[in-house]
Amino acid sequence: MQQTEMNGEEKQRLMEELNKKEEVQQKEKAKKTKLLKKIKGMEEKLLRGSEAMEQAMKQEQELLRTQNQLEEKRREQLKIAQELKQKEEQQLTLQKCFTSQQEELEIKGQEFQKIHVKYSQVRGELDDMQDVIHREREDLMDRIRELTREIRMKHLIIDQFIPPNEYMRIEKRAEWSDEINDWIIPNVQYTGNNCKVTKANKQEGKPDHSFFDNVVNLADDSDEEDFEQAATKRVNEAINSILIEEDEETQLNYQPPEKQSVFFRYTDDGAVREDPEEAAKKEKNKRKRLQSAKRPLTAKKKKVDMHTVDVVNMVQSMSSQQNLDQNEKKQKKQIFPKAQGLVKRD
Template sequence: MQQTLESKDEGTLELRDTYSSLQQEVEIKTKKLKKLFAKLQAVKSDIQDLQEEHVRERQELEQTQDELMRELKLKVLIIDNFIPPEEKTKIIQRAEFDEERDQWMLRLLAKSEGPQQMAKRPVSAVGNRRPVTDYAKMAAQMGGNPRYKAENVLQVELDMPNRTTRDYEGPSVAPRVQAALDAALQDEDDLDLEIQPSVFANRNKGKVKKEKAKEKKPKVKKSAGGNSELYPTARGLIAK
């Protein structure tokens, strides 16, 4: 639009211009020609820049397309070789393209108006992590085959460490000493004693005789004249 307006303005100016001489007309038209040539060169440079940018963008798009095609082929190959055809058909039927998000979405399997609830646990899985048949339960109880066990598959015995202590052994004792110790440590039977009056009478007589003998012994007295004490003579020794 700007270029068309500029061209119209230039046309009206040319109609209004009047030249006094032929030389003046040549100079004015020469200036206009140089100006148009400069515009032409500028337009050519812009066109060249746009072409180069277009070529660069086209190369980037081609590279992106090649990468996407390579990734698509890889995924198609994986789907064809590892996913059953029934599952593939189900996914294709559920796939929808969301224009607002600009991506593919999967429809819900079932739409429920009320709050969603988890499915009840199957009766065969009560007390277990997964459903187990009656035959597998019986086989797990009867034998030790790990095929029918969901947990505790391997029963490992305790690995006892090596003993680092030893039992106490008493000191060695001679047989005679050991026999004497055993005899001393044995419990003795109770002794029954019968007391007779004649025994006490004999004891009293002995005490009376000892007291009389003590009274008959002579008493030793100190000499009146000297300070030296009298000592008894030693018995069974040689006199000096």
């Protein structure tokens, strides 16, 4: 009895394990079918795009061929018309019989005027063509200048921030891709900001994925129907995270410059830069001079007319102000624009 019970329990346990394995296999099968559907859809899109491109290229080639044929026909027609016109003119000149020299001169003068008009028309067309060629040449030269500026700027950045040995190594490893029409540097996902992302994931305990797995993530069970939208969304998220990390680093490494106070004294000739300590010393010396120039207490007061006193004081102040202005002009080293609407400092 005990043996039969043990066999039944073991059988039930084995059945449960088999059911679990079947469930796991079904889930994996569903994932595989989902991935196969996505891959098939992408292949169909690529095939449709390639077929459309081939058809567009064929149509473009046919259009160019027809345009060339029409251009050749037009040239032939113009050539035939010119030949007919020349033959008609030759026949007219041969058939003409002049009665007098005056008539011959008049007719030949009219022909000369017609030829001169044609010559002026051809000359104008030639000038127009030369103007068009000159404009195109100027546009090309501007484009060449822009490209040379960009190349110089990039060379300057490379010279300043990339060591020569690293630059030579990158240049040797770079490969040209005809599919994307651009240069590709192999193993770029293991450099720069990509390494920072992997280090941050390791510190936070997140699983380490490659750059393309993080961006595209083919094995993701997302409910999004369009695979291209999901891929572009992940690319934008990766770019935004890199930009945020760079902003945080710049904010951490930022050190504000020392604030330097700059003082200016505004005169009739403009703004004059001066040191606040020197200005304080000058003011102190001026006060001392004014105190020493006062009348002592033991001196007797003289009765003087107030009008004459005012005139003398005014003359003295004007002369002292002129002396100060001359000294300031000699000491001034930089030229500043003249102040507008500012009051002179006392």
